Amino acid sequence: MHVDPLNSELVRRNSELESEVEALKKEVALLRKSFMSMDDNYKDRFYRINENVNDVVYHFSLKNRKFEYISPQVRNLFGYSQEDFYNNPNLVKTIIHPDCLNDYLLQRKKYLSGIVPECIEFKIVKSNGDVRWVLQKNLAIKDDDGSITSLEGVVTDITDRKAAEEALIESEAQKKAILNNLPHLAWLKNCDGIYLSVNNTFSSRFKNKIDKIVGKTDFDIYNHDDARRYRDEDMHVILNKKKLYIEEKADDLFWETFKAPIFNNTGEVIGVTGIALEISARKKTEEEIKEYSEKLAVQNVKLKLVNDELTVAKERAEEADRLKSAFLANMSHEIRTPMNAILGFATLLRDRKLPEQKQVEFINFINANCRQLLHIISDIIDISKIEANQITIFKKEFNLNKALEYLVQNSKREIRSLKKQIEVSLKNKWADHESQIITDKVRLEQILSNLLSNSVKFTEKGTIEIGYSLNDLAKEIIFYVKDTGIGITPKEQNIIFERFRQVSCEYNKQYGGTGLGLSISKGLTDMLMGKIWVESEIDKGSTFYLSIPYKKGVKLKKDKIPYSETYRWDNKTILIVEDEKTNYTFLSNIIQPTKAHVIWADDGAEAVQYCAENKEIDLVLMDLKMPNMNGIEATKRIRKQNSSLPIIAQTAFAMPTDEANCLEAGCDDFLAKPLRVDDILNKINEYLKEEKKISDHNSKVISDNSI
Numbered sequence: 001m002h003v004d005p006l007n008s009e010l011v012r013r014n015s016e017l018e019s020e021v022e023a024l025k026k027e028v029a030l031l032r033k034s035f036m037s038m039d040d041n042y043k044d045r046f047y048r049i050n051e052n053v054n055d056v057v058y059h060f061s062l063k064n065r066k067f068e069y070i071s072p073q074v075r076n077l078f079g080y081s082q083e084d085f086y087n088n089p090n091l092v093k094t095i096i097h098p099d100c101l102n103d104y105l106l107q108r109k110k111y112l113s114g115i116v117p118e119c120i121e122f123k124i125v126k127s128n129g130d131v132r133w134v135l136q137k138n139l140a141i142k143d144d145d146g147s148i149t150s151l152e153g154v155v156t157d158i159t160d161r162k163a164a165e166e167a168l169i170e171s172e173a174q175k176k177a178i179l180n181n182l183p184h185l186a187w188l189k190n191c192d193g194i195y196l197s198v199n200n201t202f203s204s205r206f207k208n209k210i211d212k213i214v215g216k217t218d219f220d221i222y223n224h225d226d227a228r229r230y231r232d233e234d235m236h237v238i239l240n241k242k243k244l245y246i247e248e249k250a251d252d253l254f255w256e257t258f259k260a261p262i263f264n265n266t267g268e269v270i271g272v273t274g275i276a277l278e279i280s281a282r283k284k285t286e287e288e289i290k291e292y293s294e295k296l297a298v299q300n301v302k303l304k305l306v307n308d309e310l311t312v313a314k315e316r317a318e319e320a321d322r323l324k325s326a327f328l329a330n331m332s333h334e335i336r337t338p339m340n341a342i343l344g345f346a347t348l349l350r351d352r353k354l355p356e357q358k359q360v361e362f363i364n365f366i367n368a369n370c371r372q373l374l375h376i377i378s379d380i381i382d383i384s385k386i387e388a389n390q391i392t393i394f395k396k397e398f399n400l401n402k403a404l405e406y407l408v409q410n411s412k413r414e415i416r417s418l419k420k421q422i423e424v425s426l427k428n429k430w431a432d433h434e435s436q437i438i439t440d441k442v443r444l445e446q447i448l449s450n451l452l453s454n455s456v457k458f459t460e461k462g463t464i465e466i467g468y469s470l471n472d473l474a475k476e477i478i479f480y481v482k483d484t485g486i487g488i489t490p491k492e493q494n495i496i497f498e499r500f501r502q503v504s505c506e507y508n509k510q511y512g513g514t515g516l517g518l519s520i521s522k523g524l525t526d527m528l529m530g531k532i533w534v535e536s537e538i539d540k541g542s543t544f545y546l547s548i549p550y551k552k553g554v555k556l557k558k559d560k561i562p563y564s565e566t567y568r569w570d571n572k573t574i575l576i577v578e579d580e581k582t583n584y585t586f587l588s589n590i591i592q593p594t595k596a597h598v599i600w601a602d603d604g605a606e607a608v609q610y611c612a613e614n615k616e617i618d619l620v621l622m623d624l625k626m627p628n629m630n631g632i633e634a635t636k637r638i639r640k641q642n643s644s645l646p647i648i649a650q651t652a653f654a655m656p657t658d659e660a661n662c663l664e665a666g667c668d669d670f671l672a673k674p675l676r677v678d679d680i681l682n683k684i685n686e687y688l689k690e691e692k693k694i695s696d697h698n699s700k701v702i703s704d705n706s707i
């Protein structure tokens with residue numbers, strides 16, 4: 001038989017290997033035997049090492065069903081001694097907490113059938129009743145057949161760790177509860193934008209759109225633009241490693257979002273966390289508050305304006321109050337001064353027998369002071385009427401030159417009586433036939449006369465000039481009164497037209513006056529639709545201007561002889577209608593030197609009768625307030641009989657409305673009481689053909705300014 005050398009070599013090699021395996025098996029068996037029969041010394045050393053660790057080390061023989069070894073720490077861990085375990089191998093079962101026993105036995109059973117590696121956590125009850133958590137790690141010792149012969153292991157007390165774990169679980173649960181109950185959306189994304197976790201609020205917001213948010217990105221749940229924006233925000237947080245606060249609008253809702261990076265232990269950003277709150281309602285409220293604030297700001301500005309106005313008004317009121325008090329004090333002084341003179345001289349006249357010349361002098365003093373008083377009373381009435389808007393303007397045609405000449409005459413008289421060195425002149429006047437104008441003559445005269453008498457008052461010597469010119473463009477006539485007096489500072493020029501204003505108390509004391517004149521002039525100017533202003537320089541003089549609308553008159557009344565102091569009316573008959581005997585006596589005494597024939601009727605009815613019976617009556621001086629028949633009614637009746645008979649009303653009803661009533665009833669003219677001798681004579685003379693002027697002997701006793 002042929003034997004293949006290669007095959008025989010293999011057989012040989014095989015038998016060699018088999019012998020080697022046998023030898024190794026024997027060696028292993030020997031080693032195991034020697035390990036199993038490890039001498040007591042070695043075991044002692046092993047056990048001593050164990051005794052120095054905290055854990056319990058044990059060796060349990062399944063074959064003998066007893067502990068071969070258990071380390072002394074059992075006393076600490078279980079409260080039982082080593083001997084307790086050596087003597088009672090079943091002690092373990094009684095130590096295991098009843099809650100965990102079943103689980104423990106099940107695990108062990110599995111382990112023994114070789115399924116689960118033994119590592120069990122369970123509770124034990126110590127000998128003193130304390131409950132502890134332990135971890136048992138077992139190592140199965142197997143024999144050559146692979147069957148488990150014994151168990152070796154370590155039992156560790158894990159009570160502290162368990163407590164920490166439970167605390168952690170609890171705190172995690174709390175955090176989850178907090179996050180889930182937040183009205184905010186809360187989430188956690190990784191750096192790729194994939195949702196790792198979201199709270200309930202987040203998931204319920206999208207529950208109709210997407211089943212599970214975790215694992216998705218914003219592009220799966222939002223429209224593309226919003227998702228893009230969110231991704232950009234996340235990248236900003238990741239790259240800058242900084243928190244981000246954003247207020248934005250998405251799906252027509254306003255959101256407030258906080259985003260923050262999540263760091264790992266090495267400080268690397270591993271994701272982004274965020275919370276977002278829908279703030280549409282808050283936004284709306286904010287908008288409303290903003291709108292409200294803006295309105296409030298506007299209101300505040302308005303309020304401030306009102307406040308400022310009120311402050312100004314208050315200051316004005318205080319100033320007015322102060323001025324009023326000063327005015328009253330001054331007024332009291334202004335009234336008492338002439339009163340003092342009137343009473344004083346009247347007493348002297350009554351109590352003493354004085355020579356005629358002295359009497360005349362005293363009577364003239366009384367007259368002058370009465371006029372001063374009358375002036376004050378007129379001013380007070382005028383200012384009250386201006387304030388109560390009760391001034392009525394009566395426009396009529398008159399000759400401006402004559403009116404101004406009359407004012408100049410009065411001024412001259414005043415200057416003479418004050419013994420001042422002042423020249424008064426009327427300048428720039430137009431030709432008489434051109435100087436017919438239509439306006440309220442009485443009020444114009446009142447203003448100009450006030451300006452003139454101020455000029456006289458505030459000028460010691462020099463000149464006073466009155467004049468007028470036409471501003472054709474503005475269709476207005478501009479009057480001026482220019483003096484070379486003390487002048488007015490620019491500051492004071494602004495206030496002198498206000499009520500009760502006088503430049504200073506000093507002047508006031510030196511010059512007297514109520515401070516009403518210019519404010520009355522201003523009030524009257526306003527009523528005439530005009531303007532009044534002043535230009536002045538201290539110590540050089542002042543020029544007051546008055547502009548009023550210019551309305552040219554048409555008819556030039558027949559030239560009457562200008563104002564004169566004495567007249568002769570021989571062959572003229574004048575009917576004085578007057579119920580007061582004193583007044584009749586006064587009038588008849590004035591007329592008597594003119595040689596006119598005077599008839600007296602003491603009421604309206606008698607006047608009507610006399611006029612009907614005496615055709616020679618040339619003029620009637622008609623009082624208004626009388627018993628039986630008043631002057632208005634009487635005038636109307638006389639007019640019916642005689643349309644050309646001049647009737648001049650003379651009355652204490654001195655209001656412009658009274659003048660208008662008289663003219664309406666048929667009077668030709670009007671004289672207000674108290675009557676001035678010159679005024680009466682001049683007025684009568686306007687209607688009677690003057691016979692012949694006589695020397696002024698007929699007005700000697702009563703001075704030219706007498707009332």
Ligand code: ADP
Nearest residue numbers: 454455458487496502503513514515516517518
């Ligand atoms: P009154 O003259 O009674 O004091 P007015 O109202 O007429 O009151 O005048 C107010 C003030 O204006 C006067 O007190 C005076 O200080 C000043 N004033 C008026 N006219 C003149 C003037 N022609 N020259 C200087 N001061 C004047």
